[in-house]
Amino acid sequence: MKITLSILFAILLLSCIDHPLEPPLPPAAVSEVPENWEQAQAGRYQEKSNYIQSHQAAYDWFGNFAFSEVDGIPYIALKLLPKLAPELWGGEENFLDVVGLFIDERQQSYPIARGIGFSGLSRTEAQGNIDYASFTCGACHIGRVRLENGQIDYLDGGVNMTFNIALFRVKLYQTLQTAYAGETSDNKYQLLTQKLLDALDAVQKNNPHYFYNNFQTGNRNFDADYEAAQIALFKQDAVQTIKQFAQRAEAEYEGFGALIAKNYEGLESEMLAGFPGMADATGLSAINGYVSLRKIPVVKWFASVSLPPQPGITDFMSVWEQDKRRTGWDEGHKRLINGGGQWNGNVPMPIYRNLIAMLTLGLEKTDVRVAAFAEELLDGLPASPYPFNVDIVQAKKGQALFAQHCADCHQPKNGKVYDNLGTSMKRAYVVGTLLNYAARKQLYANCAPDTSIQLAGKDVKPCAEFDGISLEGKKDLLMSPNNEHHGYNARPLSGIWAQAPYLHNGTVPTIYHLLIPEERPTSFIKSRLDYDSQYLGFSWNSEQTVNQNEGYLFQVNVIPALSNKGHDKDIVEGEKTYRLNWSGDKQSAFAIIEYLKTL
Known part of the structure; x- marks a missing residue:
């Protein structure tokens, strides 16, 4: 990897380009609570099974x-x-x-x-x-x-x-x-x-x-x-x-x-x-560049600069229903707007999001077919349905509260990046100018518009276009500009029950603790397979005796990047107040929890 002063100067110029804000979002539609949860649950299981069977080759490449x-x-x-x-x-x-x-x-x-x-x-x-x-x-x-x-x-x-x-x-x-x-x-x-x-x-x-x-x-x-x-x-x-x-x-x-x-x-x-x-997936990716630079005596001193400037530790994400997070083109086909995938949306296009996750391993000749099949599978892969019972009456009460306080942000194709929720911003700043440039360069080297692969017996060019628009000459769009991803996406909440623990850094064990911030624990058990259906999260209480040897004790607030603060204060935007802290109304909090089970 050659670093010259002219390249570094060009990188700095790119980072200073101003980009317009995302357009305002329309009012969000809210999913209706089904009248019969058991019937709806069975239907969703069948829908997911049918979907995987109809995308079996893509599923096999994704899984194995x-x-x-x-x-x-x-x-x-x-x-x-x-x-x-x-x-x-x-x-x-x-x-x-x-x-x-x-x-x-x-x-x-x-x-x-x-x-x-x-x-x-x-x-x-x-x-x-x-x-x-x-x-x-x-x-x-x-x-x-x-x-x-x-x-x-x-x-x-x-x-x-x-x-x-x-x-x-x-x-x-x-x-x-x-x-x-x-x-x-x-x-x-x-x-x-x-x-x-x-x-x-x-x-x-x-x-x-x-x-x-x-x-x-x-x-x-x-x-x-x-x-x-x-x-x-x-x-x-x-x-x-x-x-x-x-x-x-x-x-x-x-x-x-x-x-x-x-x-x-x-x-x-x-x-x-x-x-x-x-x-710290960003860090694991950057390690490969660090290792390469350490081998070159003249730039060995520069190696540590290639590592992220901030800790980027985050929970793994669910990746189903990517169509709800899918970005789109502006009118002039110059920018990608109204969407984003991972925590801060800095890799807007699905094929490249999949590819950059693969590049974490630092392998030679990364197999682009895996990324392409993953895009095919995940675009419409249904979320796994909540596998336990739901109180339909309570869920309907929660639906109205969700529509009033949550839906505007957690709607499909919301590309807005939020930096005003009080969460740790460490993860949001890991991709600096150098990493942004290096990522674009590496992504393009692995999958350029003329890259051809065999997919299901056909010659295809998976990176030739996006939504019908040619990507020729659009290398800079493989990563979003730095000034557009310093914050976090509010993702659609399909299958949110299975995403626990919550916040990007996994420091809040259940939805109950997210809505009742005063009761957030400073330590809890992670990685148990049992589920807490009352609080909506995996079994987290260290005093519980079921499967006591499963999971591990997780301490929060030990470093700023693992702060469990945030999403805990009401937000006012224009004339509307969004309630995030439900400590004074736990009954309503439990109604929202019941509704979230149905998503």
């Missing part, structure tokens, strides 16, 4: 396909990690449960936890290369909730609140150190290679289906023959392959440490351990 065919963790090496350091990983059934990736009962023959994909699923030539593994979209965005009968309901497009991406990187680094056994020279990579090959021979001798579980999908069989051929390919160039894999893992760990040191003073040990269900 790796982000690159030529880069990542060698799949065979990944599955051998618990053989190198069994004390760091989980059980035989699922060694990745320690980082919150689970076995999805709907695909029990899949050879590894949900959220891990391998390139053999997408590669045209079955044995054209070794299989590389990476996280998939489903790692963060296929969640779970435990029903009253103890069964698990899967939330496709929701939030996997148990996934701890930071802890995975730390455990990977610790596993390598265990394998090195104190060796610090380049001989450590040979030692690592030999230990992996020894472990490989042992498991292959005992189980010819150890790596792929005889998995079958479509017209591809990952049987014993496929497994034997992959093992032979892996052994051919094992020394170089494993060295590259280990060096990257070490560099990412170093970069993660630099990010923590720069932005998380006072929270270093907690950040190193990671927080399930949340991450």
Whole structure:
């Protein structure tokens, strides 16, 4: 990455361009409370099931396909990690449960936890290369909730609140150190290679289906023959392959440490351990640039500047019903308005939002097909319906209150960014001028208007246009200007019951605590699968005894970025007052809660 004074000067000029404000929003329509919740609930489950079946290929790419065919963790090496350091990983059934990736009962023959994909699923030539593994979209965005009968309901497009991406990187680094056994020279990579090959021979001798579980999908069989051929390919160039894999893992760990040191003073040990269900995704993306710059002596001093200037830790988001967040063109087709996706909407177009999430992993030749299929799936993917009972009478009372105080902001295609709610603005300022420029450059390099891919058997150019308008010459629109995303979007609230905990940084456990700010706890349990249907949020009380060992204790207000303040004071806009603090009227707060269950 070359940084010149002329480029930096151009970046500064771009950041100073003024942009007009979003046009005023029309009055919001409000969803009606169904007369029969059980009937409506069953209909919504069926609607979602039908939608996924009709978009099965896109769903499979979203849930199971790796982000690159030529880069990542060698799949065979990944599955051998618990053989190198069994004390760091989980059980035989699922060694990745320690980082919150689970076995999805709907695909029990899949050879590894949900959220891990391998390139053999997408590669045209079955044995054209070794299989590389990476996280998939489903790692963060296929969640779970435990029903009253103890069964698990899967939330496709929701939030996997148990996934701890930071802890995975730390455990990977610790596993390598265990394998090195104190060796610090380049001989450590040979030692690592030999230990992996020894472990490989042992498991292959005992189980010819150890790596792929005889998995079958479509017209591809990952049987014993496929497994034997992959093992032979892996052994051919094992020394170089494993060295590259280990060096990257070490560099990412170093970069993660630099990010923590720069932005998380006072929270270093907690950040190193990671927080399930949340991450500093912007920071993880920037680590890749940091690692690259550290390799260039003349700009090594500049590396820390490439990291975000503020802590950007946030909860994972639900990604269903993206059509309700979809941006659009202004009349002259010069700007994108009236929409935005993630917390502050700084990546307006869906294909690039998906792609930038993939770039977090820093892989070579990121597979644009994953981003394109995700766009196809998520545009109309229905939110998962609330799986418990609803008091219809109360919900109808809440509907009127919601219409009066909430709907104007939380309506579809509201691209307005709010900076007056009292929430921590740290996350909103993570994308500075340099990161904005670097992101646009990287996004364009991966998917330009002339980029062609094979999608469902057809040659397509997924980044050639947006809503019928050519993107040629519109590279600057891949990221919104900095002065347009210093704040947070008020998203539509479809499936809001499953987004708990609340605020962008996940510091408020339930909707009740959001509406009654005086009772917000300074610590609570995150990542339990049980649900609190009274307060509308996942089971949060540390004194509850059900599934006591599930989840982790989360402290708020330990740093400004984890403040649980905000959305707690009434707001006056023009002649209208929007009530946000319902501490003096809990009955109405519970009515709103009941209505939100129906969305």
